[in-house]
Amino acid sequence: MSRITLGSSNLLEYNPEYGVLICRDCEYAIQKKLADQTTDEKEATGEEDLLEESEKHSSDSRESEDERASDAEEADIPMEDVMSKMLFKPEYSLSEPPPIDFDFELLMTFHNFCSSTRFTLPSPGVNIGESYWKANVLPLALSRPWMMSGLLAISDFHVVALADDESMVKGHSERAMRFFAGFLAGRRAASLPVRGTVRDPEDKDEERRVGGQIMCVLRCAHWALMKPMLGSQRSTSFTSFPFNLHNFLTALRSFTLVERNGNYSTPEEVFARASQIFRRRGQSEVSHESRKNIALLDRLDKLPSRMSNVFGRPDNLRDVMATLAAIATLVEHYSARFTPDIDVPSVNAVWHSMVQWLSKVPEDFKHMVSRHEPAALVVVAFWVSALVSRAEQCGYWFLQGLVHKLHLEISDRLRGTKGALSLIDGLFCENPEDPMIH
Structure with missing residues (x-):
């Protein structure tokens, strides 16, 4: 040639x-x-x-x-x-297309996902390896254009997160938003019933789960990487879903889509496990770094009594039990992300602990968060500091800066309740800055 x-x-x-x-x-x-x-x-x-x-x-x-x-x-x-x-020669015309003209930018985006981006994404379980996106997600996306649009959008967002050239950031940002829009439209259309077709329930469930995982990453990447000006130029699909605590929790829950099957622990079992963790805390010899990592357990141990001093006697016993259960669940998930002899947990274990806490807290506590109850927001602040912050530090590029935004929002909502800010005072500053994990 x-x-x-x-x-x-x-x-x-x-x-x-x-x-x-x-x-x-x-x-x-x-x-x-x-x-x-x-x-x-x-x-x-x-x-x-x-x-x-x-x-x-x-x-x-x-x-x-x-x-x-x-x-x-x-x-x-x-x-x-x-x-x-x-x-072209006479035998070639548009009615009989000439040799294929490849979209090399599209191929490069797909190659970037396969060779780089997929290794930076979390899998939906602690024991599921990094091959999940290649072995499970890619085959599904190859038969669903809207799902492939989502993967290409993630790939372009990943380039934006790493790029330092303004022209590259601008170009890949625009491409990511176009692919994201295609994913949203296609996913919405795929969820509608089609007359005369019968879909395999298992196939539909798998599509729903994977679609939720892609949506979670895309939402977070959009919030973390897109400038407000870029977002405001897009359709209401983006502007109607701005970053805030409620939308962030919704996005993370869509990653797992855990079905309630009656196997959840009772509050008594959760309290018993948390108490056992607190007892073990001072019985093991641990390194200085491990003591820094588990220092938050001391604050969680004292949190119920401190909250009682600040908020006074609660009126609703169900809310009290839901808050205590949420704290105990956080203790369990936070401690599960490390062991005394291993200071650095796996990246996927950190992610799994973060998203599973949202699935395991009682429904009453979720309602308290949606009502912006101060007691619930305090517990959420500890979750952000203990697990979301660690996930961001572990190298999940689509969480860049979101911890800081969450801290500002929670602090702003607690400012109207006397003494509430003292419960999270210094929480984010005191959280150890762990090294990035790749």
């Missing part, structure tokens, strides 16, 4: 097998540019035969081509047909 660059963007390719000249502009511009090249350039690039053929074609067919273009304009023939006849 011979190739000549015309200016900064046009490309001329000559394929001797097909006798094809391909360029983005008309052939006249091609021939004029070729005629301007010097003999030295010809010898350096080895394009002598191409130039001779092009000049001969120019002298023999200039008039006939101009006539064809003029006739086409008068007859209202699409310009694509004219260009097809000008640039």
Whole structure:
């Protein structure tokens, strides 16, 4: 394949097998540019035969081509047909497409997902390896264009997270948003029933689970990486779902879509496990770094009594039990992310602990959070500090900056309740800054 660059963007390719000249502009511009090249350039690039053929074609067919273009304009023939006849041999036309013109940007985005991005994404379980997105998600996406749009959007967002060149950030941001919009529209259409079709329930459940996982990553990446100006230029699908605590919790819950099957622990069992963790805390010899990591357990241990001093005697016993259960569940999930002899847990274990806490807290506690009850918000602040912050530090690029935003929102909501801020005072500053894990 011979190739000549015309200016900064046009490309001329000559394929001797097909006798094809391909360029983005008309052939006249091609021939004029070729005629301007010097003999030295010809010898350096080895394009002598191409130039001779092009000049001969120019002298023999200039008039006939101009006539064809003029006739086409008068007859209202699409310009694509004219260009097809000008640039391809007679046996090639738009009714019989020429050799495939690959979208190399699309292929590069897909390659980036397969070779890089998929390794940075969490899997829905502690024991599920990094092959999950290749072995489970990709085969499903290859038969669902809307799901593939979601993976391509994640890939472009990943490039944005790592890029430091403004033009690259802008280009990939726009592509990511286009793919994201396609994912939203396609997922919505796929959820609608189609008359006359019967879908396998297992296949539908798998599509629902994977769609929720992709949605979670896309929502977080959009909040973390997109500037407000970019978001405001898009449709209401984006502007109607802004970043806040409620939407963030909703996005994370969509990652697991845990079905309630009656196997959840009773509050008594949760309290018993938390008490056992507190007892073990001072019985084991641990390193200095481990003591820094588990220091938050001291604050969680004292949190119920401190909350009682600040908020006074509660009116609703169910809310009290739900709050205590949420604290005990947080103790269990926080302690599960490390062991005394291993200071650095697996990245996926941190993610799993973070999202599973949301699934395991009582429904009454979820309602308290939705009502912005101060006691519930305090516990959520501890969850953000203990697990969301660690997940961000572990290298989950789509969580960049979200911990800080959550801290500001929770602090702002607690400011109206006397003494509430003292319960989370210094919580985020005192949380150890663990090294990034890749």
